Amino acid sequence: NAGVTQTPKFQVLKTGQSMTLQCAQDMNHNSMYWYRQDPGMGLRLIYYSASEGTTDKGEVPNGYNVSRLNKREFSLRLESAAPSQTSVYFCASSEWGPGAANTGELFFGEGSRLTVL
């Protein structure tokens, strides 16, 4: 029962370096999401993909890019990392699209802890 798998779980970067966070789900879900979680800020949506082939900006998209590679995989790229991007990143998936009234259960990965020095 893998569910949502994120890699890497931990990463330390220097300012200006790039990296890609990988996410895969095995539940045949249509929608996938990337959130970041910071102390005192709660979960904030970075990007989401309502279905394969589509992506949309969330609340805090600046400094990030995403790719919905196929139905299973949704990656998040930091092109030039900044200390402000130090955070815990969560990938999630849901069966229904984000606008559907019955969308409620998001399945989260275990998180990726990123530190940018």
Add this chain to the structure above:
Amino acid sequence: RKEVEQDPGPFNVPEGATVAFNCTYSNSASQSFFWYRQDCRKEPKLLMSVYSSGNEDGRFTAQLNRASQYISLLIRDSKLSDSATYLCVVNMGSAGNTPLVFGKGTRLSVIA
């Protein structure tokens, strides 16, 4: 007014106590509501949905008041294992495909 607001706590309660959390939301067109639980350094997980008529799951009761735009979660007979952060989540639904909006969470510590 922020979209989803919660008292951050922490709520420190003894075992066996009853504790209630409230959450307010700003968009009156919001369609569905949920409570998630997040343990320390873990991912959030769905605890329960919140239905218009109110709903119960064991020691947990969720209520929705659309007129006042708030949601509540009541935990009876608190256990040590209930210690976690509880996230209020609102699906804005008809507001243009807006995904779920998370509150910042209310931290609960149940003390022996």
